[in-house]
Amino acid sequence: MVRILxxxxxxxxxxxxxxxxxxxxxxxxxxxxxxxANEVEALLGDFDEIYDELWxxxxxxxxxxxxxxxxxxxQPSLIKNSxxxxxxxxxxxxxxxxxxxxxxxxxxxxxxLGLALGISCSLLIFLYVQHEVSYDRFHDQAEHIYRIVTEWxxxxxxxxxxxxxxxxxxxxxxxxxxxQKAVRIKKTGAVVHYxxxxxxxxxxxxxxxxxxxxxxxxxxxxNPETVLDNPYSLVITENMADKxxxxxxxxxxxxxxxxxxxxxxxxxxxxxxxxxxxNFDFLLRxxxxxxxxxxxxLESWGSWNFLTYILIQxxxxxxxxxxxxxxxxxxxRGADSTNPQKLxxxxxxxxxxxxxxxxxxxxxxxxxxxxxxxLACVNFMNLSVxxxxxRTREIGLRKVIGAKKGQIVKxxxxxxxxxxxxxxxxxxxxVHLFLPSVNSLLKTNLQLAYLQNITFILGIIGITVLAxxxxxxxxxxxxxxxxxxxxxxxxxxxxxxxxxxxSFLVVFQFTVSIILIIxxxxxxxxLKFIQEQKLGFNKNFLVNVPVLGDGxxxxxxxxxxxxxxxxxxxxxSISSFSPGxxxxxxxxxxxQKDDEELMMAWYSVDHDFIKTFEIEIVEGRNFSRQFxxxxxxxxxxxxxxxxxxxxxxxxxxxxxxxxxxxxxGRVVGVMKDFHFASLYQDIKPLALILEPQGGYNYSxxxxxxxMEDTLTFIExxxxxxxPHMPYIYSFMxxxxxxxxxxxxRLGKLFNSFSVIALIIACMGLLGLASFSTLRRTKEIGIxxxxxxSxxxxxxxxxxxxxxxxxxxxxxxxxxxxxxxxRWLQNFAFRTGINIWVFVLSASFVLLLxxxxxxxxxxxxxxxxxxxxxxxx
Amino acid sequence: xKSLSKREEEILLxxxxxxxxxxxxxxxxxxxxxxxNELSIGAVHIPLQRLEKAGYLNSIMGDASAVRGxxxxxxxxxxxxxxxxxxxxRKVYDVLWSEFLEETSTKR
Numbered sequence: 001m002v003r004i005l006x007x008x009x010x011x012x013x014x015x016x017x018x019x020x021x022x023x024x025x026x027x028x029x030x031x032x033x034x035x036x037a038n039e040v041e042a043l044l045g046d047f048d049e050i051y052d053e054l055w056x057x058x059x060x061x062x063x064x065x066x067x068x069x070x071x072x073x074x075q076p077s078l079i080k081n082s083x084x085x086x087x088x089x090x091x092x093x094x095x096x097x098x099x100x101x102x103x104x105x106x107x108x109x110x111x112x113l114g115l116a117l118g119i120s121c122s123l124l125i126f127l128y129v130q131h132e133v134s135y136d137r138f139h140d141q142a143e144h145i146y147r148i149v150t151e152w153x154x155x156x157x158x159x160x161x162x163x164x165x166x167x168x169x170x171x172x173x174x175x176x177x178x179x180q181k182a183v184r185i186k187k188t189g190a191v192v193h194y195x196x197x198x199x200x201x202x203x204x205x206x207x208x209x210x211x212x213x214x215x216x217x218x219x220x221x222x223n224p225e226t227v228l229d230n231p232y233s234l235v236i237t238e239n240m241a242d243k244x245x246x247x248x249x250x251x252x253x254x255x256x257x258x259x260x261x262x263x264x265x266x267x268x269x270x271x272x273x274x275x276x277x278x279n280f281d282f283l284l285r286x287x288x289x290x291x292x293x294x295x296x297x298l299e300s301w302g303s304w305n306f307l308t309y310i311l312i313q314x315x316x317x318x319x320x321x322x323x324x325x326x327x328x329x330x331x332x333r334g335a336d337s338t339n340p341q342k343l344x345x346x347x348x349x350x351x352x353x354x355x356x357x358x359x360x361x362x363x364x365x366x367x368x369x370x371x372x373x374x375l376a377c378v379n380f381m382n383l384s385v386x387x388x389x390x391r392t393r394e395i396g397l398r399k400v401i402g403a404k405k406g407q408i409v410k411x412x413x414x415x416x417x418x419x420x421x422x423x424x425x426x427x428x429x430x431v432h433l434f435l436p437s438v439n440s441l442l443k444t445n446l447q448l449a450y451l452q453n454i455t456f457i458l459g460i461i462g463i464t465v466l467a468x469x470x471x472x473x474x475x476x477x478x479x480x481x482x483x484x485x486x487x488x489x490x491x492x493x494x495x496x497x498x499x500x501x502x503s504f505l506v507v508f509q510f511t512v513s514i515i516l517i518i519x520x521x522x523x524x525x526x527l528k529f530i531q532e533q534k535l536g537f538n539k540n541f542l543v544n545v546p547v548l549g550d551g552x553x554x555x556x557x558x559x560x561x562x563x564x565x566x567x568x569x570x571x572x573s574i575s576s577f578s579p580g581x582x583x584x585x586x587x588x589x590x591x592q593k594d595d596e597e598l599m600m601a602w603y604s605v606d607h608d609f610i611k612t613f614e615i616e617i618v619e620g621r622n623f624s625r626q627f628x629x630x631x632x633x634x635x636x637x638x639x640x641x642x643x644x645x646x647x648x649x650x651x652x653x654x655x656x657x658x659x660x661x662x663x664x665g666r667v668v669g670v671m672k673d674f675h676f677a678s679l680y681q682d683i684k685p686l687a688l689i690l691e692p693q694g695g696y697n698y699s700x701x702x703x704x705x706x707m708e709d710t711l712t713f714i715e716x717x718x719x720x721x722x723p724h725m726p727y728i729y730s731f732m733x734x735x736x737x738x739x740x741x742x743x744x745r746l747g748k749l750f751n752s753f754s755v756i757a758l759i760i761a762c763m764g765l766l767g768l769a770s771f772s773t774l775r776r777t778k779e780i781g782i783x784x785x786x787x788x789s790x791x792x793x794x795x796x797x798x799x800x801x802x803x804x805x806x807x808x809x810x811x812x813x814x815x816x817x818x819x820x821x822r823w824l825q826n827f828a829f830r831t832g833i834n835i836w837v838f839v840l841s842a843s844f845v846l847l848l849x850x851x852x853x854x855x856x857x858x859x860x861x862x863x864x865x866x867x868x869x870x871x872x
Numbered sequence: 873x874k875s876l877s878k879r880e881e882e883i884l885l886x887x888x889x890x891x892x893x894x895x896x897x898x899x900x901x902x903x904x905x906x907x908x909n910e911l912s913i914g915a916v917h918i919p920l921q922r923l924e925k926a927g928y929l930n931s932i933m934g935d936a937s938a939v940r941g942x943x944x945x946x947x948x949x950x951x952x953x954x955x956x957x958x959x960x961x962r963k964v965y966d967v968l969w970s971e972f973l974e975e976t977s978t979k980r
Contacts, residue, residue, distance in 0.1 A: 036921075042933065045943030046896040046913060070913050 024067050031071060089407075090414075096394070097415040101422070107387065108419070110767040111380050111471075114760045115423035118376030119467055120430035121756060124438055125369040126459045127431075127446045129362050134275045135352035139216040141311055146318070146345035147355075148172075148308040153341050160344070162355065164308040166289075166298045168343075169208070171332060172310060178321065181311040183208045183215075184286050185278070191726060192282075193256045194244045200726050201240075203281035204257070206289050212269075214311050215278060221251055222267025228285050234263035235283040238271050257282075258292065259724070274445045277351055301333050304340070309348070318345050368753055371512055373467055375757055378505045379764035380416065380471035385502060386771050388479050395479055396487035408480035416472030420464045428460075441748055474501075503804055506768070509761040510808030510845060511815075516754030517841040518816035519823075522833060523747040526824060529831040530740060536674025536683075537613040538701075542732035543711070545698040545718060547574070552722050556606065556692050562717050568703040568710040571612035574695035575605040579732065580678050580739040587687065588664070589645055590654040600641065601676065602657050602687040604694030610636070610671065612701050620651040620669030623690040630690045633665035639673050641685030657687060665689070678739040679829040699732065758845070762852045765801060769853040773797055773860040781865035790861045797857035798850060805849045809842045876961050880919045882907075884928065884958050887948050895934065895945040896920065920948065928954030 028044065035043050047067065055063040101108045136142055148168065152159045169182035186206040192199055205211075209228040212219065212235075219227065220238060227235055234255060241250040256262045263284065272279050290298050297303050312321065325343035346355060353359045395408060432448060439446055450457060547553055553574070560572045576583070582601035589598075609615075610622045618639065623630050635655050642650045656664045673683040702710045711729070718727050737744075773780075780793055788796075817833060824830040876884065886902045887894040900916045923929045934945040950958075 039946065041943050042896070042946035043913075043917065045937075045940035045945060046917075048941040048943065049897045050900075050913070 024064055027067050027071050093411050093414050094418065096411075097418045100391075100415070101419065104387070106767055106770050107383050110383065110763045111376075111419055112423045112426065114376035114379040114763055115420055115467055115471070116426035116430060117756055117760055118373040119420070119423060119427035119463055120434070121372045121753075122369040122463045122467075123427065123431050123456075123460065124434060124446075125365045126463065127435075127448075127456065128365060128438070128442065128444065130453075130455060130459075131275060131444060131446055132352060132358045132362055135358075136276050136278075136348050138273060138275070139214075139348065141214065141216075142348055144314055145214060145309055145311050145348040147348065147351060148310060149344050149346050150304065150340035151342045151344060158341070161304065161340075162307065163305050164343070165301050165304045166286075166306050167301060167332070169308045169310070171328070172308075175328065176321070176324070178313040178316045179310050180313060181210045181214045183211045183309045185211070185307040185309070186286065186289050186305070187280075187307070190257045191259065191724075192244075193259070193724060194253070197244065198724055198726050199243070200728065201281055203279055204284065205278070205280040205282065206284045206286045207280075208286045211283065214309065217272065217278075218270050220268045220270055224267075227267035228283065230264070230266065231285055231288055231291070232261070232263050233266040233285065235267040235269055236265055237269050237281050240281050241265075241268050257284075261288075261292070277356065310345070312345070321345065372753065372756055372760070373463070374470065375509050375512060375760045375764075377467060377471035378509055379760060379767065380419070381474050382502050382505050382764060383767045383771065384412075384472075384475035385478055386768060388475070388482075389775075391479065392482055392487035395482050396484040399482075399484040400488070405480045409476040412476030412479055413468065413472040416468040416476075417465065420468040420471075423467075424460070424464055441745060502768075506761075506765065506801075506804045507808045507811065509757075509764060510805050510849070511812045513754060513757045513761045514808055514812035514841055514845055515816045515819070516750060516757050517845065518812065518837055519820060520747065520750040520754050521837045521841060522816075522820045523743065523750060523823070525834060525837065526827065526831055527740060527743060527747060530679050530827075530829070531737070533675070533679060533829060535736070536672055537615050539732045539736055541702050541704055541707075542613070543700045543702055543714060543729050544578075544732055544735060545700065545714065545727070545729045547696045547698065552698075552718070552725070553693050553695065555721060556695070556698075559698070559717065559721055560606075560608065562721075563700060563714065566710065566713050568706060569700060569714075570703060571608060571701040573606050573608040573612040573699050574692055575603055575609050575697060575699065576695050577603045577605065577609070577613075577676065577699070578697055579676065579736045582676060582686070586658045588654075588656050588658060591645065591647075598644070598685075600657070600685050600687055602689060603676075604691035605688045606692035606695060607690065609688065609699075612699055613674075615674055616672040617669050618672050620667070622669060630668065632689065632691050633663055634668045634690050635665050636669040636671050636688040637667055638671050638683070638686045640683050641687060642670055644685050655687070657689060662689075680827055682828045758848065762848060765849055765852045766856075769797075769801060769856045773856045777860065777863070777868040780860050780863070781868035784861075784865040785869070790858075793861035794854065794857045797860060798853045801849055801853045802846060805846050809845070813838055875964075876957055877919070879915070880923055880928075881958065881961055883916065883919050884923065884950060884954055887929070887950055888958075892947070894948045899948075923954070924948070927951060928957055 028047075031044060031047065032040060047070070051063050051067055054066050139145065147162065148164050150161050150164055152161060166184060169184045172179045173182040184207070188204050188206065189200065189202040190204050192201045207228075211217075212224040212227065219235070222235065227233065236244075236250065236255075244250070244255065245253055250265050250268055253265045254262050255265065267283075269283070272281075287298065290296055297305075312318070322342065322344055326341070328343065329340060353362070398408060398411075435446060435448060438444070448456075552559060556574045560574070563569050563572045582603065584599045584601055587598055587600045587602075605623075607623045607625055610617065617636070620636075623634055623636070627634070635657075637650065637655070645653075647653055650667050650670050653667045654664050655667050656662055671688070675683060676686055677684065700714060702714075714729070715727055718725070776797070780797075783793060783796075816838075820833055824833070882903055883899060886899045890898050890902060896913070896916055899920075900911050900913070903916070904911055920929065924931060928951055929948045930951050931946050931948050934947045936942050936944050
């Protein structure tokens, strides 16, 4: 014994040495799988021995090569047998699976429909996630491009802004060798004229010429290096070339922008892909902004309004670069400058996901996809376990003739896979059907291009297999655990454990449905609340016409006089007001301390603004034409502003918006707070300055009657004043509704998800109910013979299911309450969570569950007991 | 009794030569040495399997050895009918060879 132990010890040492020679582990695993079980050990030993010898003689490479060629040459003869036999078994499994699917129509229908819905939802969401994640990945240097963002500290609070000052880019390029390229972008819009065509264009980007080299936007025409050399050169996309020039050659054509400036088309870019946040239609030189704004913003360190992107040297540590930027700011803005605190770099690939907050959507949708797929799988689990008794004989027999537990598990998993594959065509059909509505809802352009999208095909396979696995894993282990003797005697009763799980799963399904319904209703409730909220001004019958030609700004008094001739027009005003949008500017006020700084919202308005919007003046007076000194120096503040400054008597106080060229002004009036921003926020301080030429929106109050005529009149008037201007109008209440599109969208999504969840849950309930009444036919027959009433039996059959729905409600309520409470926190102005929403969704789901179950129950209860008891 | 293929015959003979150390690697090495051809594991293992199934060979699991990662060898021994089969083969060869030699020598 001692000797053997000693020997073993020596051998262990040797073994340790052997271990150092790494064996192809994968190869060994493969061998293990395919070699005959009784010989595995010896053969593996043979392999190792030769392998080691070869290693010593010829080195690792030769040994490895030998190992693998051996495996490959060994396989055919060894596998042949196992494939043949597993092929035979597979045939049998498929046959049995298809028979089972055919035999029980309701069961298969419920499962197929559920799986199809679940898979199609997951696929749609897969497409969406894929699209969002692909943003800006197509740029060759995507991984080394960063956007510069700035951190500002205002009143102790830190804010991140996406924009920088114009000189930042050239300075970075000059000071830091690791910055290889720096490009500034100013996004803007303009009216574009060509001949007698004119359109409002929004995708106009003023960029540094390196733009085309940093980002990968290939040109169809023109040389990327020289295309933007001339200050009046213009690059347009193919779409725009078609739109303006049709078939004729775009190069060398002249387009006029902002009425006064003529550009020559020097290049045509391929259409910009959907998955980029740099979605331009026109490219101009960045320097042109100096000409357009008639102010040298290019050298101003005070105006932080431009996007800056840098291409940084490969593998350069970004955090190190960010550390240096504090000095950088001090160097250029002076040592006493406090803001911005620091520059940060946002990787290009994170802009869509993090800056634009798509990550939240992705997480939310993925969660929804998983939940819906799970709901569908739960149906399968429940029904298979409930129906297990019908298959006990088969399983027993298989075990008696030598099936192992693992084989039976595999068989049932395989059945799920077959079912999932059968559901796949229906799922793809659903994807095709719903893709357009998903696209319009999410404002995306998702495409089903199977061949170009290998990941999507992998996604299809993955999701199908996942669905099969999720739904099959529990039933297969449950079914394979039957003991052959009992199952052949037909003695298996559903175990209490299985029953408990089944009710748990049904409860889970309904809990999810109820949560979704409550969320849907609450979201709609809140949106309705927002629409009906008093805004502090009258948004109804207010027509909005943007000023797109310069003449309309200077001639505003004439335009308004012309408009006011129509008795149906109750008032007209020009201002820079547009709901939800407000410029922020630092302000100076009487009593300001040295260390106090305040950014404040402000609008340029005319004399008629207060009247047209029906805003209430609480103190002082409105702007007046009698005081010509009002222009550009009189202010009306809202109550929130007055409160911020802490003035007991605001009228006559000194105040000014820090805008180029404005003198110190005075407060002439105080207006009641009104909601100029969305209801997500409290009402912030706001200043109105009398400056009619600063307005770019006409707001026209019209009478409710004969609106069509009035609108035509308005259009004619504007056309008369500015014949070349594209005329666009919108109603103020629509524009206000636009601020809540995101939430509207959320509401619609919840709507569809809750419908899908409900359908799946009800299908499952239908399957379970039909099965359980089928099993209880005899019991019902006996009950009836012993004098049970039809209604009593219906109650007996359905109360179990309704019990589950009630339990589901109890679980769902707190969860939904918590979730909706969180969501409502987004709004500064919100409705409470209404108890009726809960009661309503509870009773709706209960009703639906009863309707689902009751048909089966009535059918069973009214059947003639003689029939059900005849056979035994 | 089925007649042996050439490879089977070689393997049986090799096993006889190797005595108590007749396991796959040794057999393969022995044959490679004599024939000078590289043999794959399958080329040795498959005939071994066939011979064992036909009852020409017995096998026992030997001791573990460190060279083989602690795995045991499968050691083969020739059975009585194995020997019979070899002898039968030998007889065929003997007859054929003697006739062949007679013919060729007389013609010359």
